[in-house]
Amino acid sequence: AQSVTQLGSHVSVSEGALVLLRCNYSSSVPPYLFWYVQYPNQGLQLLLKYTSAATLVKGINGFEAEFKKSETSFHLTKPSAHMSDAAEYFCAVSDVSQAGTALIFGKGTTLSVSS
Amino acid sequence: DAGITQSPRHKVTETGTPVTLRCHQTENHRYMYWYRQDPGHGLRLIHYSYGVKDTDKGEVSDGYSVSRSKTEDFLLTLESATSSQTSVYFCAIQGTGGPGTFFGQGTRLTVV
Numbered sequence: 001a002q003s004v005t006q007l008g009s010h011v012s013v014s015e016g017a018l019v020l021l022r023c024n025y026s027s028s029v030p031p032y033l034f035w036y037v038q039y040p041n042q043g044l045q046l047l048l049k050y051t052s053a054a055t056l057v058k059g060i061n062g063f064e065a066e067f068k069k070s071e072t073s074f075h076l077t078k079p080s081a082h083m084s085d086a087a088e089y090f091c092a093v094s095d096v097s098q099a100g101t102a103l104i105f106g107k108g109t110t111l112s113v114s115s
Numbered sequence: 116d117a118g119i120t121q122s123p124r125h126k127v128t129e130t131g132t133p134v135t136l137r138c139h140q141t142e143n144h145r146y147m148y149w150y151r152q153d154p155g156h157g158l159r160l161i162h163y164s165y166g167v168k169d170t171d172k173g174e175v176s177d178g179y180s181v182s183r184s185k186t187e188d189f190l191l192t193l194e195s196a197t198s199s200q201t202s203v204y205f206c207a208i209q210g211t212g213g214p215g216t217f218f219g220q221g222t223r224l225t226v227v
Contacts, residue, residue: 009155034215043205043218044158090157094216100146100165100209102173103216105157 002027002093006106014114019063019078021109023091026072033074034092034103035065044090050074061085086113118142119219121206127225134193136222138206140186146209147189148216149173149181151202158205164189196226 007022025031032051036044048059055067065076074091088110092103118141128134138147146165150158150173160173162181170181178200180192193200206219 036218043220046215046217049215092216100163102148102160102163103158103207105150105159107155107157 002031002095002104004091004093004104004106006089006091006109008109009107010110010112012112012114013081015083016080019076019081019085019111021076021089021091021111023065023074023076023106024072025074025091025093027093027095029095031093031095033065033067034094035059035063035074035076036090036092037061038088038090038108040087047076047089081111081113083113083115086111119206119208119217121204121219121222123222124220125223127227128196130197130226131195134196134224136191136204136206136224138189138191138219140189140208142208142210143186144208144210145186147183148207148209149179149189149191150205150207151175152205152221153202161191161204193224196224198226200224201226 003026005024034049035047037047038044047063048057050057050067058064063078088108090108091106094103095101120139122137148163149161152158159175161179164170164183182190204222207216209216
């Protein structure tokens with residue numbers, strides 16, 4: 001069975017600092033991996049996805065994530081945080097072997113950015 | 116914009132009453148999903164559909180039923196609402212441009 005663990009339910013950074021949100025997965029088959037962002041009272045927006053092409057994936061808003069099979073990790077980073085990055089972030093995994101497989105989500109990490 | 120509309124956006128209902136949430140998509144996608152979001156739990160799959168009249172249970176399906184009589188509409192029904200079903204409900208579709216799920220804006224349901 002697949003699962004996702006997001007380390008740290010709350011991360012606080014200063015504006016301009018590095019953002020690092022951690023995600024580890026377990027999967028018996030090669031996974032697809034995703035990061036979503038949710039702003040208050042809104043739906044989830046896809047930030048980026050790994051689909052077995054390049055291991056370093058670039059997404060929207062300056063975010064990127066690196067797939068590391070040996071570490072079963074897919075950590076999300078951004079070199080310099082902006083106030084507008086404050087939101088909740090979700091890592092998710094799905095099974096590549098079956099089309100239409102639903103996503104399995106981590107419990108989320110709330111990012112706070114201080115000035 | 117993946118063309119997903121959820122209705123209603125907010126609802127307050129009493130314990131024991133039936134409630135139906137609607138998800139409407141405009142882009143003819145095959146796969147549709149209902150999730151619920153609760154603090155500390157992330158999003159959990161309730162039911163999903165892989166075509167008209169083809170549905171299956173997810174992780175937290177107890178107390179919920181779904182129907183899909185048309186490609187564009189996926190309905191979630193709480194037969195007899197309970198306070199534990201107070202949550203934010205998200206509908207999602209899987210797009211055709213490769214893997215990736217797109218979400219509606221959510222329905223905030225409060226059961227009192």
